[in-house]
Amino acid sequence: MTDGSSEQPTPQPGPLEPVLGPLDPAFGALTPPPGGATPPPGGATPPPGGTPGLLPPPGSQFQAQARISGVSNTIGNLALLSAILGFCCVPFAGSVIGIVMGRIGMDRAKRGLATNGGVAQTGFWLGVVGVAGSVIGFFVFIILSVINSPSGA
Numbered sequence: 700m701t702d703g704s705s706e707q708p709t710p711q712p713g714p715l716e717p718v719l720g721p722l723d724p725a726f727g728a729l730t731p732p733p734g735g736a737t738p739p740p741g742g743a744t745p746p747p748g749g750t751p752g753l754l755p756p757p758g759s760q761f762q763a764q765a766r767i768s769g770v771s772n773t774i775g776n777l778a779l780l781s782a783i784l785g786f787c788c789v790p791f792a793g794s795v796i797g798i799v800m801g802r803i804g805m806d807r808a809k810r811g812l813a814t815n816g817g818v819a820q821t822g823f824w825l826g827v828v829g830v831a832g833s834v835i836g837f838f839v840f841i842i843l844s845v846i847n848s849p850s851g852a
Contacts, residue, residue: 770811770812770813770814771807771812771813772813772814772815772818774800774803774804774807774813774819775800775801775804775805775807775808775813775815775816775818775819775822776815776818777800777822778796778797778799778800778801778803778804778818778819778822778823778826779797779801779818779819779821779822779825780822781793781794781796781797781800781822781826782794782796782797782798782801782821782822782823782825782826782829783797783825785797785825785826785829785830786825786828786829786832790829790832790833790836791829791830791833793826793829794825794826794827794828794829794830794833795826795830796826797822797823797825797826797829798823798826798827798830800819800822801819801820801821801822801823801824801826802819802823803819804816804818804819804820804822804823805819805820805823807819
């Protein structure tokens with residue numbers, strides 16, 4: 700018979716332990732860290748509100764992506780938007796604006812002031828197609844008007 704003072708209580712399994720096995724107390728993960736890294740002294744503590752096991756590797760730091768000053772993709776984006784609107788909603792004006800802004804956007808991309816030269820080029824060419832379609836449509840409208848007029852030949 701034992702008096703119960705020398706026996707350790709049996710730890711109760713957590714919600715993941717019956718399925719996946721015991722968690723590593725240093726990292727809160729099921730497997731040791733990759734690359735044979737040793738855990739930091741004192742164990743890792745998860746960030747407030749964070750999930751254990753999703754900590755960055757020791758020695759790495761999060762660095763925000765720095766915005767390059769002077770780089771703006773607005774002109775190219777507006778060129779594509781106005782060319783699309785010119786192609787389907789505002790036939791001539793939107794296409795002309797798309798051509799002008801697309802050319803400016805392509806020049807800015809060539810000089811390194813923008814990173815979306817392809818978008819600007821797409822806006823330019825879609826504007827060209829829109830202007831050509833508007834001109835052809837205008838002439839077709841005039842020809843059909845003359846043909847269908849009662850006083851026409």
